[in-house]
Amino acid sequence: MSTESATAAGTTATTRTNGTASTFLVWLRSYRGVHYVILAVAALFLLYESRHQGLFYDDWDFVDGANTNLFAPHVGHWSTVPMVLYLAVRTVFGLDSFLPFAVMVIVAQLGLATIIWRIMLKVGVAPWIATTASALICFLGAGGENILWAFQVGFMGAAALALLVMLLLMRERFGVWEIIGVVVLSILALATSGTSLPVLAGAAVVGIVYRGFWRTVAVLLPGAVAYGVWYVIVELHSTGNAYHASGLFQYLTQAPNYILGMLADGSGKVVGIAALGAVGFGLMVIWAIYRLPKASKRWTAAYACLVAAILFAALTAYSRLNLDVPTSGRYVFLTTVLMLPMAMLALTAVQTRVGLPLIGSVVVVALLVGYNFTQLLPVLQGRASAVAETKQEFAATASLIRSGASLDPSAKPAPRFAPQVSVRDIQRMVDNGWMHPGSFDAAAMLTVRAALDVTITSADAPNTTAGCTWLPDGSNSVDLGSGATIKAPGSTQIQYVLTEGTTVSNPITGTLASGWNRLKTTHGNVRVVGTANTVLLCGSRHELTSPGQG
Incomplete structure (x- = not known):
């Protein structure tokens, strides 16, 4: 090759490299590039924070090996997919490192963030508003209960899979692969968690508008049949969920406040001011209803997600009415995700109608992201x-x-x-x-x-109660020595610690039966630190001291 040819080739290669770098920088500065940068930053942050996390509470239901039935419900949820994931991670990596579990739940969370971002773009949310709003899902402190809790891979993963079904139903081309995708993803979503049910209902609304009624029924029917078979064969014969509404009367009288609390008060947790969140939620719903008659086809997914949020609140009100407050972080997380397309669509419409600079709306959403990030850190530290x-x-x-x-x-x-x-x-x-x-x-x-050696058993009444002392409900600090006889007016929760010298255990919660009980230990000294009802202490040594003394 001549010198001139080599020089020309080198110049061409340099030009091509410079062109590629320039194109990448342009893409990086676009809303799409910024969105993926946000995901990357969030992933690095969450991986960094995961070093202090580990398996927690419900996680142990799936990893301790006691439950070998992959189709058994977990508190009413069909949970085969997360069970398989847990067993696979445990078998391959063991339980010493939380990192494999962290990766699993981070993928579910950030997948949910990018899926809802795509839905926002499809319904017509301004791209920079949608991109900033997607960061809210990455750092949603108001829903921090979900974040880096490995067990919530089912909760978030089911919603993500169902929203993918919604996206597939919206595609311009809907061929064989899209049909297969809808069938497979809907079955996987249902086998991951019941949180998929309201989201798939929303997906069905989108499918009817985009694909027609019968085609939507056809592609969603296999999932419905699979879930129905599981429900009849497995769920109906399980011990059931003890937290659901006790009956129609309780649901009709208490569920409306529960549902409204989850949606309106939950919005208040996201914005940091209860009244502002409730007003914002109300205005969004009013705007959505007002615009419904003139809504374009592309807005369907925003309405479908809003309906899914309401359905989720209604189903949760039935299944968890006697367990959680409606503003539990895991519920706020999902309702926020589902209401985001309509909320950001309304913000885009107002910004366009009034003629406000786009940067103003982006800054407002960015402030919400920043506030939620500050709320997320204490949640992670506590866990x-x-x-x-x-x-x-x-x-x-x-x-x-x-x-x-x-x-x-x-x-x-x-x-x-x-x-x-x-x-x-x-x-x-x-x-x-x-x-x-x-x-x-x-x-x-x-x-x-304290957990292994302290026992609470039924006891006979003492011969006399002359030396007994009434212990009022609430926080207390009462040393019982090796034990005492206690009379409770009904089933009563009691908190106690074990002390040995200056060492004090963490509080343990036990339950006194109605009537006389014997609380005793074979190790150390028992100290009652709280009771739910006023109880009568008899026998052994007991000294009433003010709360906090020891």
């Missing part, structure tokens, strides 16, 4: 503390097992944040090599002792 406590309690239990101590295999040594895990479960996880417990402190060992 990190709970996780650290549980790890130490498991380690203390493993140490007792290794020492040959006589332990009840069915006893639960970490009742605060892993109440379903027994001594037998911990031994199995250690023996199988899934878990290698680390160090623990004296307080952790005392907490395990």
Whole structure:
């Protein structure tokens, strides 16, 4: 090759490289590029924060190995997909590192963020408003209960899969692969969590508008049949969900406030001011109803998501009426995701109608993102503390097992944040090599002792109550020594700790039966720190002290 040819080739290659770099920089500065930068930043942040997280509460239902039925419901939810994911991660990676579980739930959360971003773009939300709003899902402190809690891969994953069904039904081309996608994704969504039900109902609305009634029925029918078969064969024969409304009367009288609280008060948690959130939610609904007669086809998904949010609140009001407050973070997370397309569509319409600069609307949404980020950090810190406590309690239990101590295999040594895990479960996880417990402190060992050694049994009434003392309900601090006889007016929750010298265990919650009970320990000193009702203490030593003294 001549020198001139080589020079020309080099110049062409340099020009091509510069052109590629220039194109990438242009893309990076576009709303699409910014959206993916937001996802990348969020992923790095969440991975960094995951180093302090771990398995928590419901996580243990799927990893301790006690439940081998992949089709068994979890609190009423068909949960085969998350069960399989948990068992796969446990088998491949074990339980010592939370990172594989963190990746699983981060993918679900950020997948949900990018799917709802695409829906916002399709319904006509201004691209920069949609992009900024997608960051809200990445750092939603008001819904922080979902974030980095591995168990919520089912909650968020089911909604993400159902929203993917909605996106497929909106595609201009709807061929064989789209049909297969809708069928497969809808079945997977239903087998992931019941949160998919209201979202798939919204997807059906979109399908009817875009694809027609019968074609929508045809592509969603396999999922409906699969869920129906599971419900009849499995769910109807399970022990059921103890938290649902007790009957039609309770639902009709209490559910409306529950539903409105989830949607309106939940919006207040997102914006940080209860009244402002409720007013904003009300104005959005009024605007959506007002514009409905003139709404274009492309707005269908925004209306469908809003309907899905209301249906989710209504279903939750039935299934969790006696369990959670309506503004629990996990509920606020999903209602926020589902209401976002309509809220941002309304913001876009107002901004366009009034002629306000786009930057103003973007800044408003960005301020919401910033506020929620500040609310997210304490949530993650609180759960990190709970996780650290549980790890130490498991380690203390493993140490007792290794020492040959006589332990009840069915006893639960970490009742605060892993109440379903027994001594037998911990031994199995250690023996199988899934878990290698680390160090623990004296307080952790005392907490395990409090959970394993303190017993509450029925007792006969004492011969006399002359030396007994009434303990009022609320916070207290009463030392019982090795135990006492206690009379409760009805089923009464009681909190106690175990003390040994200056070491104090974490609080344990127990339940006194109506009538006389015997609370005793074979280790240390029991101190009652709170009761739900006024009770009568008799026997042993007991000194009433003001709350906080010890």
